[in-house]
Amino acid sequence: MRTWAEFTRLVRDSAALWWGRLAQLIGWFSLGYAVNELCGHVSTVLGGGQRILGTTIILLGIVAWVACLVLAVHSIGTDGNGETRLDVLAASLGPFMAVYGAWGLAEEQFDRLIQANLMAHGIDADEFSVNAGDWGFFLGFAIVAWLLQLALRLIARRRPSRGLQLAGAVVDGAWIFASFFVLREWAGRGFDWLTTRVAWRWLQSGWEGFLDVLPQVPVWFQLTLPDALRLFGDRLWDFVVPGFANAVLLPLIWVALVGTVFGRGEFSVEPLLRGTPGERAARLLDRGRHHPARSMARLAGSELREKYLPMAATLGLLREAGVRFMGVFLVLVASVQLAGSLIERGIQHLIGPRPLPDTLLYAPTLTYLVTLLTTTALLACYTAAYRRVEAAGASGVPGDVASERVRRSRRSPG
Known part of the structure; x- marks a missing residue:
């Protein structure tokens, strides 16, 4: 019952944030989506003769899209900490872009851009406006x-x-x-x-040799023990590890990204460095204010502290929130993503088979609407989760007390 109560509270908090800021979410999402699509179209039209300009335009389109996601998250905030949108953007855009780059979240866009170049310029890759492999x-x-x-x-x-x-x-x-x-x-x-x-081949040979000496004991219907372990090893690297990164780690990282929007100034670097080699390095940097190397190091340190310390601190709060809360949050994120897929498939089923010109006409609109629904809902979920762990961390009491504080904060004018 506690798990179900936790889930329903998180759903209510997320739905309230989403509905209360729906107009702002739609506005920022639509602006970023439009600029990104326009940059992709302009880049495709330029062709291979302007590859530098074409790639620059598409990268600026991605930056604009992610910047609008940052501002969409900021629009959900209700505490009003006095920071302008530009302050938030300057501090949070870097971490958001780092996650986009590390997870390859823009590769799908590059794939679509390659397909658009194929339609516009044929199979001659020299005429393409971008080359993702360069x-x-x-x-x-x-x-x-x-x-x-x-x-x-x-x-x-x-x-x-x-x-x-x-x-x-x-x-x-x-x-x-x-x-x-x-x-x-x-x-x-x-x-x-x-x-x-050669070392990799030795590992492969050793693994196969280990499987060969195992008894041919059936473990599942006609699947023997060696075959089961071989299948497990293949699935582990092909599905389990990528699935864990995308379905578990990435949503938690998104909550940490929300921490860069709302959590700056609330965390201190000392607890994270205490007892580590970084503690001594930080003390050395505090000495000698006029040394050029130390000045550059302090500049880099301030960048890390302002932009990435909130991420680390938020991940620490998530860990303290416990497995129950993280499990509930991940189930909610997966449910929103599944709902988006089902809605898209349901609409396609209702439309039915159509000629190619009709499909090309409605497909972009359908993609926009489904992406709008799922992305804004997910941003609300990430923000609600951050509010919960932030309140729990401030009070030291996870669960009901944190939930009540979040609800009072949500009702307060901002």
Whole structure:
């Protein structure tokens, strides 16, 4: 009963946040979606002759889309901490883009863009406006964006302005995304290289040899013990590990991202560093205020503290909230995603088979509507979960007390 009560409270909190801020959520979602789609269309029209410009435009479209997600989360807030949208964007866009890059969440968009280029330019890849496999190009883009970001910071320290703050946030998001794009490519190439080494073949031979000496005992119908273990090993890497990353870890990371929007200034770095090598490094950085290396290190440290410390602290709060709450939250997220899929399939079933021109006409609208529904609902779920763990962490009492505080905070004017 406690689990069901926890689930129903989280559903009520999420639904109240979603319905109470529905207009703002639709507005920010639609703006980001429109800019992203427009950038993809412009990039496709440019073709291979303008690949640098085309890739820059599509990256700016992704940055705009993620920025609108940040602002959509901010619009759900009810506490009114005095920060402007630009302040929130400057602090939160980097972590959001890092997660998008690390999880490859924009790869689907690149796939759609490749399909659009195929329709517009045929099979000649040289005419495509983007090449997702050209990691060298993205590395160069990341280096240029980082240098531009550094220049903007130096200028902003002398002449701060809102325009420079906005430009710095956009460039920060672009270089972080491009960097993670390169890291994912290198990680894939590194794994491919590892699988060609002799040591890897020894491991494979040892595993197969271990399976060969096992008795041929049936464990499930006609499936023997060696076959069952072999099947388990294959499914572990092909389905279990990716499924855990996407279905369990990613939703928890999204709650941590909400912490970068609402939790800045509420967490201290000292508890996270206490007893670690970072504690001594932090003390050294506090000495010698005029040394250039230490000044740069303090600048980098302030960036990490302001942008990524809230993520680490929120993950700590989630851990303290307990397995029950995390399980309930993950079930709610999975339910929203399943509902979105069922709605889309139901609408397609009602429409029935249609000629290709009709399908091309209604498919984008259907995708937009379903994505609008599921994305805004998920953002409300992530924010409600953050509110719960934040209240529980502040009071030290998870459960009913935290829920009541969240409900009172939600009703308070902001």
